Every structure is written in C-alpha cells, then in structure tokens.
Amino acid sequence: MTYKFLLFDLDHTLLDFDAAEDVALSQLLNEEGVEDIQAYKDYYVPMNKALWKDLEQKKISKVELVNTRFEKLFAHFGIENDGSYLAERYQFFLSKQGQTFPGVEDLLKNLIHQGYELYAATNGITFIQTGRLEQSGISPYFKEIFISEQLHTQKPDAAFYEKIGARIPNFNKNHALMIGDSLSADIQGGNNAGIDTIWYNPHHLENKTLAKPTYEVDSYQALLEILDKL
Numbered sequence: 357m358t359y360k361f362l363l364f365d366l367d368h369t370l371l372d373f374d375a376a377e378d379v380a381l382s383q384l385l386n387e388e389g390v391e392d393i394q395a396y397k398d399y400y401v402p403m404n405k406a407l408w409k410d411l412e413q414k415k416i417s418k419v420e421l422v423n424t425r426f427e428k429l430f431a432h433f434g435i436e437n438d439g440s441y442l443a444e445r446y447q448f449f450l451s452k453q454g455q456t457f458p459g460v461e462d463l464l465k466n467l468i469h470q471g472y473e474l475y476a477a478t479n480g481i482t483f484i485q486t487g488r489l490e491q492s493g494i495s496p497y498f499k500e501i502f503i504s505e506q507l508h509t510q511k512p513d514a515a516f517y518e519k520i521g522a523r524i525p526n527f528n529k530n531h532a533l534m535i536g537d538s539l540s541a542d543i544q545g546g547n548n549a550g551i552d553t554i555w556y557n558p559h560h561l562e563n564k565t566l567a568k569p570t571y572e573v574d575s576y577q578a579l580l581e582i583l584d585k586l
Contacts (some may be wrong), residue, residue, distance in 0.1 A: 357586040359552070361527060362467060362542070364498075364522065365511075365536025369556050370460050371488060376453030377401070380468045383449040384426075400429045408479075412512065412540055416536045418505065422447075422481065442520065456489025463576040464497040468583060470583070476501040477534065479541060487494040500524070511538075512545035531569075542569040554579060 367373035381400065385393045385534030410416045426446065460536055467474060476498045478485055482505045489495040500523065502512035507519045517534075521527040535554045536542025544567040546553035556571035556579070563569075573579045 359533040360380055360471075360581070361471055361475065361532040362472050362525060363502075363517075363532060365534075365535045365538065365542045365556075366476055366478040366485065366489070367541075368537040368540065369478070369535065370456060370464075371492060372455040372457050375455040376450060377453075379453055380449035384446045387445065387578075388430075388437075388442070393451070396429060396433065397443050399432055400425075403428065409470060409540065412510070419512075423503055433518075441483075442517060443474065447481065447484050450489060453486030454493065454578050456492050456494060459576045461497075463580070464494060466580060467583075469578075472572055474498050474522065475517075476503075477511070477516070477536075478502070479504040482506055499525075511541040512548050514545075514548040514550075516545060517549035537565040539563060539565045539569075543569045554582065 358448055364370055364403070375387050378397070381397055382393060385396055390396055406417065407425055409420045411418060422443050423440045425439070426442035427437060430437040430442075464474060474497055476489070478501075480503055482503050486501070486504050489501065495501070500525075502516075502520050504516065507516060509515040509519065517529070521529060523534075528553050529549065532551050533554060534542055534546040534549075534551050535556060537556045539555065539559075543553045543555050544550075547567055548568075552570040555563075555572045556574075558574050560574060571582050571584060
C-alpha cells in the first residue's frame with residue numbers, strides 16, 4: 357500500500373454542499389419574508405463562491421466573509437439588514453443539512469476495510485461542518501476531523517497540512533493523499549505541503565490553474581481503482 361493516510365475534502369467531494377445550501381437558503385429567505393427566493397439565490401451563490409476564493413487568497417478574513425455576505429445580498433435588492441444576525445440564522449439552518457452524494461458510505465467502508473486511515477480536512481466553520489457531518493451519518497468513518505477554523509489556517513496553506521500531520525500518530529506525508537474537488541484549495545494545498553493529491557473531477561472540468569494533481573478521477577469507482585493499483 358503506497359498510501360496510508362487519506363485526507364478527504366468534504367464539500368463537493370463527499371457532502372453535497374449545493375443541495376445543503378439550497379435548502380438552508382430557502383429556509384432563511386422564507387423566514388425573512390422574501391417573495392422572489394430564486395432571484396436572491398441566483399445572486400447569492402456566485403457572490404458567495406467569489407468571497408471564498410478571496411478568503412483562499414487572503415484578500416478578506418473569515419469574519420468579514422461570514423458577517424457581510426448576507427448584508428451584501430439584501431443590499432443588492434435595496435434592503436438594509438443585519439449581516440451578523442442573518443449569518444447566525446443561516447448557519448443554524450445549514451448545520452442541519454447532511455446531504456451526501458450517492459455511494460459515499462460504500463466508498464468509505466471499502467477504504468476502511470482495505471486498511472486506510474481516513475481523515476476529513478475541510479475549510480469551513482466548525483459549528484456548520486460538525487453539524488452537517490453528524491446529520492450525514494459519515495462522521496464515524498473518520499479517525500479525526502480537521503476544520504480550518506479550529507486549526508487557525510486553511511487550505512491551500514502548507515500550515516494547514518503541517519498541523520494535521522502533527523496530530524496524526526506516525527504521520528508521514530509520503531504516505532498521505534489529499535482527495536478533493538477544488539484545484540485552488542485541495543490540490544494546490546497538497547502541492548504546497550508536498551503531499552500527493554487526487555483531483556475529484558466528476559464534471560470533467562478543465563484545469564486552468566497552476567495546481568498539479570498527482571491523479572485525477574471522475575467517480576468513486578475510479579478512485580478505488582487507482583488506489584488498488586498503487
């Protein structure tokens with residue numbers, strides 16, 4: 357076995373963030389009495405993704421991201437609202453969403469049966485990610501769950517992986533593999549830390565970045581097949 361320590365990204369890799377976000381946004385906007393919910397979603401989703409990219413590039417802080425995104429959303433529609441309060445309500449709704457992609461549990465069971473140690477390595481807010489993992493039912497498959505907010509650093513920083521390595525018994529980065537969908541966070545993070553990576557790319561996106569995945573797969577079955585060959 358070439359690899360022993362498998363570091364899994366969560367959102368868009370194992371957890372269906374788009375489904376979770378859609379439900380949580382609907383609940384929040386309904387609570388706020390919004391009539392055209394779809395219009396709000398259409399503006400929020402790309403704006404939120406852009407803010408997370410800014411966070412990865414250290415253009416903004418996590419606090420700024422969390423406390424201003426909904427203020428900006430409502431301001432776009434001419435409404436003044438309390439961004440911090442809306443953030444708390446959204447986090448509550450999102451923390452109750454545990455949607456996973458089909459085949460996730462079978463994948464994790466298979467990998468554990470083969471002797472791999474599984475760890476979650478996610479950028480995100482602790483309250484939300486722990487809640488969603490509990491709702492998903494996949495939390496027990498991981499030996500430990502590493503969340504950027506708790507580590508005080510995030511992917512793609514090498515420090516994120518260094519802190520993870522310091523907490524895993526007998527960790528050796530030469531036997532570690534980062535698995536995730538994000539080129540800018542997961543793959544670039546692995547590159548920065550000197551850890552091999554698998555780019556999970558089910559939508560067959562083109563790599564237009566400087567990040568260099570060690571392997572690329574478009575399904576969980578393809579992931580298992582690659583590991584079987586190593």
